[in-house]
Every structure is written in C-alpha cells, then in structure tokens.
Amino acid sequence: MRFETIKYMEWAKIHQVLQPVTYDLSNSAMAPPVPADIGVTAEDASWEGANHYGHPELKDLIARRWGVKPEMVIPAGGSSLANFLFAGALLQTGDAAAIEQPYYEPLGRILEALEAKVHFVPRRREDAFQPDVEAARKAFEKGAKLLILTDLYNPGGVHLDRERLKAIGEAAAKHGAKVLVDEVYLDALWEARPPIAATLGPQFLSTNSLTKVYGLGNLRAGWGIGDPALVHRAYRVYDYLSVLNSMPTDRVAIRAHKNLDRLIARARERRDANFPLIERWVASRKDVDWLPPKYGFISWLRLKSKATSHTVQDLLRKKYDAQVSPGHFFGCPDHVRIGCGLAKEKLEEGLKRLGKALDELG
Secondary structure, rough: OOOOOOOOHHHHHHHHHHHOOEOOOOOOOOOOOOOHHOOOOHHOOOOOOOOOHHHHHHHHHHHHHHHOOHHHHHEEEEHHHHHHHHHHHOOOEEEOOEEEEEOOOHHHHHHHHHOOOEEEEEEEEHOOOOOOOHHHHHHHHHEEEEEEOOOOOOEEEEEOOOHHHHHHHHHHHHHEEEEEOOOOOOOHHHHHHOOOOOOOOOEEEEEOOOOOOOOOOOHHHHEEOOHHHHHHHHHHOOOOEEEEEEEHHHHHHHHHOOOHHHHHHHHHHHHHHHHHHHHHHHOOOOEEEEEOOOOOOOOEEEEOOOOOOHHHHHHHHHHHEEEEEEEHOOOOOOOOEEOOOHHHHHHHHHHHHHHHHHHHOO
C-alpha cells in the first residue's frame, strides 16, 4: 500500500480550518447545528458500553431509516472511512477497479492507496453528468472488482439516473463485481429520495454520513451498507485501523438519527433560501455557465474566460477574503465548485466577491 498526499484534503484542512476566510464558498455541507438541536446531554460523553461490531441501537436506527437489515450496516468514522473499509475488504494489490471521472479526489486516492489498476467511467457534461454505462461494462470486462460512483454526483450535484445505475449493476453482477455508491448528498432529494443503491441487489454498496446534509462533519459519524458477508470482511479491515468507533460519537450519532427529520427540515429551509442566490448570480454572468443541480448544496461552475481555478482561488484569498473549491482538484482547472450551506448573508457577499475576482481576471 502507498499513501500519497490527498491534495484536496490537505487544502481543505488548511484553507477551511487553519487559515479560514470570511466568505467561504468552498464548504460543500450544510452549516452545523448546535448540540441542543439534537438533544445532546452530558451523559452522551460516557465511554461505557459495547459497540465492538457497531452500536446495536445505532445500527438499528440506520437500518430502519434506509430500509435494510441491521446486519447489513457497519458504522464508521464518516463516509470516507466506510468507503475505505469496503474497498479494503474487496481489493488486493494489483486488482482492477474503476471510478467515475471527473471524481472527488479522496475517493480516487483510496484506489491508489490499495494499489489497484484503475479504469475510468466518464461523466460527461453532454450526458448531463450521468455515468457512461458502456464504459462501466468494459471496466468490469477488464476485471474491475469495484466501481465507485457518487449520488448526488460530486462535483456536479446531479442525481444518478436509476435506469443507468441498474444497467451498471447488471454488468457488475455478471462479472461478480461490486458497485459502491457514495450517497452522502442523496438525502437532499428530500421526499423524492429513492431507495438507496444497496437495496437494489447484493452487488450494490451504499455509504453515507451525518456530514453534508445534516451538518455534523466534525462528529465523524458515517456508515456503510452492503451484503452481510462483505460487512463482516469490512469489520476485519476496521481491526487494522481504529478497531471500533468512539462510544461518545455513537451516542451523539444516536441522538442525531432520532432527530433526522428536524435536521432535514433545517437543511431544506437553508437550501431553499440560498440556492436562488446562486441561480441569479450565474444568470447575471457571461463568463460562467453550469448545469443547475435540482438538489443538494453544491454547484459546479465552468469558467468561460481565461480564468482558471488556480488564478480565481489565489485572487479570492489574497484580495477578497473569500474562496471556492478549485476544480483542479477534480482534474478540471476550468471549473470551480461552490456550496450554498453557509449563512445567507455570507453567501450573498461571497458571490459578489467572486464576481469581482472574475471581472478582474477576465
């Protein structure tokens, strides 16, 4: 195994946390709630109890919410860890795997760390960022044991077409492969959310967390869902890492899962208030275009001028006390990604500053 620097993650930790700006358009999640919003008490800090193969109450809450059996659930430290656990349970050095392209860098780095031979499944703008089914089929024919997709697509924000997903799943099943769908944004479809991918057949795996839609990223409370045999192997991988979850984290996560409807309503209110600001801003610009996402908190903007994600980001931070997520971390230096989960007044002012930077560069 090899662990190269995840450049996006390093950038995010430094620029979003250690050296923050006032107008941060780069955050892709809902702003966090306060502990009182989910009823956290001092008792939740207790580390007593047994959660060695997942806290039973937490697994039950997750299973009932997403329509699966508890034995299909593995709680983990964020969806990032759940993704690694599943990939580590499936792949050995030199195995073939596949991932959508463009892709969220930390997902691709998992396959690199496991020293897999990587194939790519394009998600093209002209296809509304839907995955290329034929490319997925070819990847499985070439031996890919795992394909990683995101839904909502990160960075494009579009919902993964279910017919395409089922066709990809049929190809995976034919070759004994798995399709992992990172669904960390999927709950932002609100009542339109379809059943999760893991309910479509044993070839599918789903991962999620309380991060993006619910705003609890620092809690590191995620989970994976898949067939029980693979979940069993994923627990073996966990034994090499942190062994088990933090019990206080699990207790707070249980509080959150019991209040998901309240957190969903809070997130929906914020999205409904903020997303029209981005729509109006994009409509006012001649140097930016996009495929407007119907759901979620992220927007993928293409730069039509000579500006690049490098030059935009540098100027925003140096002169305008603002920032965006640079597209070069996704392999697309002609794009930037922005989020709408921050406070409305911050988003509005941040967009103004982004506009000034683009005017200056254009």
